[in-house]
Amino acid sequence: MARTDTQQALEKVLRHPAIWRAEQVIHSTPGISTTFPALDQILPEHGWPTNALTELLVKVAGAGELLLLMPALRAICSEGRGIALLAPPYLPQARAWEAAGIPLERMLVVDAEGVDLLWAAEQILRSGECGAVLVWGQAAGRALNHRALQRLQLAASTGNAACFLYRSAGASDKPSPAPLRIRLAAHAGALQLHVVKCRGAAPAKPIPLQLFPTHWSEPGTPPVADVLLHLPVRPQSSIA
Amino acid sequence: MLWIALYLPQLPLQLAQRASEITLPCVIAVGSAMRPLVFCANPAARECGIKLHMPVAAARALTSELVVLQRDDAAEAQAIHNLGCWAYQFTPGIVLQTGEGLLLDVGSTLQLHGGIKNLLARIHQGLKDIGYHAEPGVAPTPLAAWLLAKARHAGLRTRMCKELSLVPERLSALPLWLLGWSDDVLNTLQILGVRCIGQCLKLPRDGFIRRFGAERLLHLDRMIGTAPDPRPCFTPPDNFASRTEFGFDVVDALMLLFPLKRFLQELEGFLRGRGAGVQEWHLLLDHANHGRSRITMRVVTPERSAERFLALARERLTQITLLGPVLALGIAANQLLTFTESNRSFIPDPRTHAIGWGHLVDKLSTRLGSDKVYRLRALDDHRPEHAWKQSIAVTTKTPHASPLRTPRPLWLLKTPRTLLITDDNPLCQGRLRMLTGPERIESGWWDGKLARRDYYVARNNNGETFWIYREHQRNHAWYLHGIFG
Numbered sequence: 001m002a003r004t005d006t007q008q009a010l011e012k013v014l015r016h017p018a019i020w021r022a023e024q025v026i027h028s029t030p031g032i033s034t035t036f037p038a039l040d041q042i043l044p045e046h047g048w049p050t051n052a053l054t055e056l057l058v059k060v061a062g063a064g065e066l067l068l069l070m071p072a073l074r075a076i077c078s079e080g081r082g083i084a085l086l087a088p089p090y091l092p093q094a095r096a097w098e099a100a101g102i103p104l105e106r107m108l109v110v111d112a113e114g115v116d117l118l119w120a121a122e123q124i125l126r127s128g129e130c131g132a133v134l135v136w137g138q139a140a141g142r143a144l145n146h147r148a149l150q151r152l153q154l155a156a157s158t159g160n161a162a163c164f165l166y167r168s169a170g171a172s173d174k175p176s177p178a179p180l181r182i183r184l185a186a187h188a189g190a191l192q193l194h195v196v197k198c199r200g201a202a203p204a205k206p207i208p209l210q211l212f213p214t215h216w217s218e219p220g221t222p223p224v225a226d227v228l229l230h231l232p233v234r235p236q237s238s239i240a
Numbered sequence: 241m242l243w244i245a246l247y248l249p250q251l252p253l254q255l256a257q258r259a260s261e262i263t264l265p266c267v268i269a270v271g272s273a274m275r276p277l278v279f280c281a282n283p284a285a286r287e288c289g290i291k292l293h294m295p296v297a298a299a300r301a302l303t304s305e306l307v308v309l310q311r312d313d314a315a316e317a318q319a320i321h322n323l324g325c326w327a328y329q330f331t332p333g334i335v336l337q338t339g340e341g342l343l344l345d346v347g348s349t350l351q352l353h354g355g356i357k358n359l360l361a362r363i364h365q366g367l368k369d370i371g372y373h374a375e376p377g378v379a380p381t382p383l384a385a386w387l388l389a390k391a392r393h394a395g396l397r398t399r400m401c402k403e404l405s406l407v408p409e410r411l412s413a414l415p416l417w418l419l420g421w422s423d424d425v426l427n428t429l430q431i432l433g434v435r436c437i438g439q440c441l442k443l444p445r446d447g448f449i450r451r452f453g454a455e456r457l458l459h460l461d462r463m464i465g466t467a468p469d470p471r472p473c474f475t476p477p478d479n480f481a482s483r484t485e486f487g488f489d490v491v492d493a494l495m496l497l498f499p500l501k502r503f504l505q506e507l508e509g510f511l512r513g514r515g516a517g518v519q520e521w522h523l524l525l526d527h528a529n530h531g532r533s534r535i536t537m538r539v540v541t542p543e544r545s546a547e548r549f550l551a552l553a554r555e556r557l558t559q560i561t562l563l564g565p566v567l568a569l570g571i572a573a574n575q576l577l578t579f580t581e582s583n584r585s586f587i588p589d590p591r592t593h594a595i596g597w598g599h600l601v602d603k604l605s606t607r608l609g610s611d612k613v614y615r616l617r618a619l620d621d622h623r624p625e626h627a628w629k630q631s632i633a634v635t636t637k638t639p640h641a642s643p644l645r646t647p648r649p650l651w652l653l654k655t656p657r658t659l660l661i662t663d664d665n666p667l668c669q670g671r672l673r674m675l676t677g678p679e680r681i682e683s684g685w686w687d688g689k690l691a692r693r694d695y696y697v698a699r700n701n702n703g704e705t706f707w708i709y710r711e712h713q714r715n716h717a718w719y720l721h722g723i724f725g
Binding site: 060061062063064065066067082088089090091092093094095096097098099100104105107108109110111112116119120123124127128129185186187188189212213215216 | 596597599600601603604607608612613614615616617618619624627628629644647648649650651652653654675676697699702703704705706722723724725
């Protein structure tokens with residue numbers, strides 16, 4: 001009698017949404033493949049989570065932090081869903097995105113800041129029209145607090161959309177409800193991914209990904225005019 | 241032929257209450273300014289003992305808090321006109337009865353609306369939504385339908401009549417005053433012992449003509465359908481406008497939503513009748529001391545759903561601050577566009593996707609501003625700053641620009657940033673190392689924005705990859721133009 005009571009109580013505790021059990025990780029919906037085997041292997045969904053908030057903590061801009069997502073964005077567009085860029089720090093160069101395999105009619109750009117930015121992100125996520133929403137958090141300023149992050153995470157899960165939030169690397173110390181947080185840094189021409197948090201055990205070692213053409217990283221290569229970055233790219237990846 | 245008469249004897253009162261319900265006793269006054277008479281009274285006024293056609297002075301004596309409003313013929317005519325526009329969704333055969341109501345020829349559209357019962361229920365609910373109440377009468381001739389509606393309003397027992405042969409029988413018990421003839425005719429008939437329409441119909445025709453004139457007999461003949469009764473039909477215009485005045489100053493923008501909902505439903509009915517949608521409509525606010533302000537609402541694709549328009553208007557009204565207290569509210573829509581209704585289906589349809597996408601864009605641009613929500617289009621130009629364009633149209637397929645043969649960064653700076661130089665080497669957060677280049681772009685001599693540049697891909701010590709160029713003609717300065725994100 002007493003044992004069943006304890007069991008019931010235990011089950012009640014385990015039903016708490018904050019508790020993750022090992023089997024849940026296995027049964028979770030498969031993500032969108034990142035197309036980098038080294039990364040897919042480590043992520044619990046074997047790809048980018050499709051209905052959750054993913055934080056990308058960027059130390060420097062221009063290290064390939066967008067190229068990292070390109071294969072997944074292409075896959076989303078080919079499924080017929082759209083993507084949205086919210087408060088991008090620079091102007092998206094239309095021809096480059098097109099060349100990267102993103103149909104421009106499926107790409108929505110929204111300029112907003114502060115509370116409006118978070119509202120727009122939430123609306124787009126909830127609408128289910130976009131498969132991926134890329135948000136640059138700097139424009140949100142102080143409005144991007146823990147509660148706002150929770151709302152984004154909830155909106156992403158209800159709209160079945162992947163929300164990628166770019167934040168500065170300084171935010172990695174602060175707690176966040178995002179199930180996946182990755183810190184990005186550039187090192188020797190490669191993008192270094194430090195998984196700060198993920199469902200299951202986070203790998204201790206950083207994962208380097210070669211996103212740019214290899215000859216870019218080797219100094220002294222003769223300039224080549226026309227065999228350069230022909231996107232879509234299938235970059236080589238390797239585990240350090 | 242089957243006609244539905246919609247009789248609105250309480251129209252002046254309903255117009256006064258479109259913006260907000262009046263709970264105090266309220267009467268509508270007509271007649272000379274010296275001695276106005278009560279034309280209609282709301283239930284609260286009738287409870288105080290106010291009767292129709294009594295002098296307003298006498299009514300004021302009965303209750304101290306009486307609201308007296310003047311009858312506005314122009315507003316009533318406009319209201320009947322708008323009702324005609326709204327009712328066009330049910331039938332193309334509409335006859336306006338100025339100041340009193342409408343006649344709808346529904347014989348040809350009964351099947352479409354699933355029978356007379358469904359149609360009447362739909363009309364009743366629709367009228368209620370837009371703030372009106374009408375007494376319906378159904379008969380095969382317009383005059384009989386009108387008579388039945390009036391009888392119903394007078395509280396008499398009536399039944400709808402669908403067969404022409406049944407008309408004399410259904411009308412026979414109704415009193416003669418419903419015919420609206422002059423008092424002396426009615427008196428004469430009463431002296432003759434004729435009290436109801438049935439008796440009147442049995443009178444000898446030649447004697448009736450001699451005594452009361454041929455037009456009265458024609459009236460009766462048209463009523464029972466033995467004489468033709470052609471009516472010119474109403475044609476709705478190509479624009480829509482509706483307006484109402486508040487009896488008080490409105491300071492809270494959200495209070496405008498209640499009458500706005502009614503207007504938008506009226507607009508939806510009109511657009512449904514015309515098989516059209518609108519991309520733009522205006523909210524017109526009359527302020528106490530700032531004249532009139534106009535708020536324009538836009539949507540991406542032609543739309544007519546009142547619910548959606550209202551949701552967008554609510555979003556907008558929470559954003560704005562009113563110029564001053566609002567006295568009157570109106571809406572106007574001028575450009576009707578073809579509207580295609582979307583079918584719901586389980587099979588994914590690219591068109592329904594486009595609609596959902598349009599709704600999302602509308603919602604965002606209503607709050608953020610239409611220039612803040614956009615898509616990009618690639619243009620065929622070698623100069624990066626001219627190779628794109630903002631656009632928002634939903635269906636435009638972007639024309640294929642010629643494929644790129646050289647790398648282009650995903651990010652572009654709107655205005656190139658000048659770079660500092662040390663030892664002939666440009667700096668950008670550290671010393672830059674060239675990875676590829678130069679790629680010469682020399683273009684634009686025809687539009688006066690000549691670009692002569694050598695582009696390089698460069699990386700600094702932090703690992704940031706940039707797209708930089710050097711002016712190859714003027715000052716040989718270095719600029720940052722893009723970032724390989």
